[in-house]
Amino acid sequence: xxxxxxxxxxxxxxxxxxxxxxxxxxxxxxxxxxxxxxxxxxxxxxxxxxxxxxxxxxxxxxxxxxxxxxxxxxxxxxxxxxxxxxxxxxxxxxxxxxxxxxxxxxxxxxxxxxxxxxxxxxxxxxxxxxxxx
Amino acid sequence: xxxxxxxxxxxxxxxxxxxxxxxxxxxxxxxxxxxxxxxxxxxxxxxxxxxxxxxxxxxxxxxxxxxxxxxxxxxxxxxxxxxxxxxxxxxxxxxxxxxxxxxxxxxxxxxxxxxxxxxxxxxxxxxxxxxxxxxxxxxxxxxxxxxxxxxxxxxxxxxxxxxxxxxxxxxxxxxxxxxxxxxxxxxxxxxxxxxxxxxxxxxxxxxxxxxxxxxxxxxxxxxxxx
Numbered sequence: 001x002x003x004x005x006x007x008x009x010x011x012x013x014x015x016x017x018x019x020x021x022x023x024x025x026x027x028x029x030x031x032x033x034x035x036x037x038x039x040x041x042x043x044x045x046x047x048x049x050x051x052x053x054x055x056x057x058x059x060x061x062x063x064x065x066x067x068x069x070x071x072x073x074x075x076x077x078x079x080x081x082x083x084x085x086x087x088x089x090x091x092x093x094x095x096x097x098x099x100x101x102x103x104x105x106x107x108x109x110x111x112x113x114x115x116x117x118x119x120x121x122x123x124x125x126x127x128x129x130x131x132x133x
Numbered sequence: 134x135x136x137x138x139x140x141x142x143x144x145x146x147x148x149x150x151x152x153x154x155x156x157x158x159x160x161x162x163x164x165x166x167x168x169x170x171x172x173x174x175x176x177x178x179x180x181x182x183x184x185x186x187x188x189x190x191x192x193x194x195x196x197x198x199x200x201x202x203x204x205x206x207x208x209x210x211x212x213x214x215x216x217x218x219x220x221x222x223x224x225x226x227x228x229x230x231x232x233x234x235x236x237x238x239x240x241x242x243x244x245x246x247x248x249x250x251x252x253x254x255x256x257x258x259x260x261x262x263x264x265x266x267x268x269x270x271x272x273x274x275x276x277x278x279x280x281x282x283x284x285x286x287x288x289x290x291x292x293x294x295x296x297x298x299x300x301x302x303x304x305x306x307x308x309x310x311x312x313x314x315x316x317x318x319x320x321x322x323x324x325x326x327x328x329x330x331x332x333x334x335x336x337x338x339x340x341x342x343x344x345x346x347x348x349x350x351x352x353x354x355x356x357x358x359x
Contacts, residue, residue: 053204067232069168128309131309133270
């Protein structure tokens with residue numbers, strides 16, 4: 001992994017399904033695994049606070065992105081935007097397709113779309129050192 | 134059928150013995166107040182068997198089932214399950230259209246977009262050939278329906294639809310790591326909207342297709358993106 005490829009502070013968002021809900025339903029929340037992966041790929045990252053079991057949902061989970069309730073999604077997402085602002089991060093990283101879509105829409109709505117949103121596996125792919133085939 | 138009877142409760146069988154109406158759930162939910170949404174009120178309505186009021190409201194669909202409410206509940210009431218059970222009791226013609234349409238297309242075609250199998254194969258091979266133009270990935274190919282593979286990779290439909298550029302991240306990792314992986318040429322759908330719509334029967338159909346594929350092709354592990 002090349003940790004110099006991504007510069008600036010990265011903020012990590014815990015998706016409900018990988019964390020709190022997995023912990024409840026399967027007895028294990030995936031909190032440490034993504035953090036270990038980030039340690040390998042980027043030099044400076046923080047968790048959005050509060051994190052892990054008490055994190056805030058992005059506001060787009062549970063199929064709500066497929067409903068017409070856009071206004072409610074933005075109300076739900078106000079906490080997420082506040083957290084991202086407070087983190088002072090230049091990139092948001094997360095491992096969930098729903099969170100990805102919702103947080104991108106939230107950033108756009110709040111005129112913060114200079115902050116890119118990346119999948120955790122995208123960060124891994126982007127920082128891989130690729131040898132000749 | 135009522136929500137109270139349908140939604141398994143813990144640790145005892147009667148929610149009336151559990152809820153202290155403390156309001157921790159409502160205090161911690163970012164959605165409290167939006168369209169009159171209030172988890173404490175919903176739990177109390179379920180206790181009183183005022184199911185129809187919940188079912189007819191937009192509440193089951195604006196809640197993201199994130200579970201923050203029940204994480205805060207001192208009595209461990211399974212509030213998410215109250216919501217999902219209510220969703221399941223909504224007449225299918227009143228389920229948000231995009232969700233229900235996706236489910237119907239999924240049942241019919243194997244994916245929520247209703248994309249024909251040959252179009253799917255074309256999109257995947259097109260994006261794969263672009264990746265193969267990059268240094269280090271010259272030999273890259275997408276293995277469809279590979280027998281005995283270690284990993285079955287299903288796909289979120291939006292990657293096949295509007296976000297093709299996000300298909301390659303996992304492929305790059307697989308290629309560099311030398312992973313023995315495969316994707317299904319049909320029934321590749323990697324989201325299960327039966328879970329979201331509260332329809333257990335639909336959910337089982339989608340899960341069953343993946344299980345069947347894994348058994349037929351003797352695939353050891355499943356990677357489900359959602």
